[in-house]
Amino acid sequence: MATVLSVSGSPSATSRTARLLRRLDARLTAQGHDVIPLDVRTVPAAALLGADVEHPAIVEVGELFARAEGVVVGTPVYKAAYSGLLKSLLDLLPQYALAGKTVLPLATGGTTAHVLAIDYALRPVLTSMGAAHVVQGWFTLDKDITVGEDGALTVALHAAEALEQVVDRFSATLDRTALLAAAG
Template structure:
């Protein structure tokens, strides 16, 4: 199956976005994909803010993008746009870092007023990086994502179903087997 890079653009260590991505990572692994998580917040801020293309962490992140056949990009929405941390990383990648790749854009936010952030803020930037295909994305309200004290994540049923659908479409575009997973459930 495919190698998938799962990128969380959240600057927060307790991010709902990152937790949601890790949940979707498990679904993709169950469908046979190798998934590599990347939390932008773990990259050195100095390297990101000073555009240090040669910093070993930035070189490594760039290599992860090169290696991946599919990329999941998840971000919280701030002021109707994707996170600045994600923007800083995307700016350091080569112009066509997504060339030939399948991309799944996801976003989380506090209000439905930000639901179009994927299509009007994130998708144009991703598209400019030359992907073969950007699958339909999904915006999840913060209130639909609950983290338990034990670290378990609960997603409201309607959102969970929509996320499963977009993840399965992404997997199918990569040559995955979502139908087998559904039949086994």
């Protein structure tokens, strides 16, 4: 099975986006994939904002991207675009950091008016970074994601089912890619 890097571009420590990604990580792990979670907010701000590509944390993140066969990129949508935190990280990676990789873009936001942020803001960047295949992404409304006082995540049934289908298609694409690589 594939190694998957699961990247949360949310700057919030209590992020619904990050919690949702960790839930999807569990599904991918159950399907046999090795999932590595990465919360970009844990990367030193000085390295990100100072564009310090030689900082050990940035080098380590670059190595995580290089090691992965698949990448899940999750972000909250702010002002019709993916987060600035995610943009800061993507800008520091090598131009073709996603070369040969299968990528699943996911976004969360407060209104369906932001659904196009995946296809018009995030997808072009992922493609320009050499992604071999950017699978159909998914946008989940904030109102469909709730976090209880105990920290438990609840996703509205219709949203949970849609996310599971998207993740399953991503997983199947990773499996097919691995089979083709083994045969070729």
